[in-house]
Amino acid sequence: MKVFIPPRNRRLGTVDYMGLMGLVGLLVARYIPVARIIPFWGCVLRERTGWPCLGCGLTRVADRVSHFNFEGAWEANPLGTVAALLFALAAVAMVVHLVFAVPIPEIRLSAKEWRAFQVVMPVIVLVNYAYVVVKTRFPHLLL
Structure with missing residues (x-):
């Protein structure tokens, strides 16, 4: 893994766009009760x-x-909590970057590291899904 630090700039990049999405999403979750005002909001698979x-x-993760x-967010969906916190971190980085022209470091993975990431991430998603299933269907198995 190599970390590259560009010169001071205010150019929009991937982290800025992710930060903007995270900021908007968390503000909506904070101030608009989406699950209450939209009648069809919810998981159709879980309902059926x-x-x-x-x-x-x-939705509970974003709200919490x-x-x-x-x-509470961690109990609802651990991987979703990590993602929400990364979006919040990206929002802070976006503000610091655009207001103070602080450069955002770029991380470059080698081919071997990228392959490892491609193997590990699906495993993490499956473990997270197993936790959500157990928490939903078999809560007595969790202590």
Whole structure:
């Protein structure tokens, strides 16, 4: 892994766009009760079968992270909590970058590291999904 630090700039990049999405998403989660005002909001798979989908809990995660309830967010969906916190971090980095022209470091992975990432991420997603399924369907198995 190599870290490259560009010169001071205010050019929009990937982190800035992710930060903007994270900022908007967390502000919506904080101030607009989407799950209450949209009648069809919810997981259709879970409503019909009782089994959660891969994204079950993400609305609760966004709501809880935006209210600083990290423990509740973690219980709803651990990987979603990590993603929400990374979006929040990207939002902070975006503001610092655009206001103060602080450069955002670029991380470049080698081919071997990229292949390892491609193997590890699906495993992490499956472990997270297994946790959500157990939490939803078999909560007595968790202590």
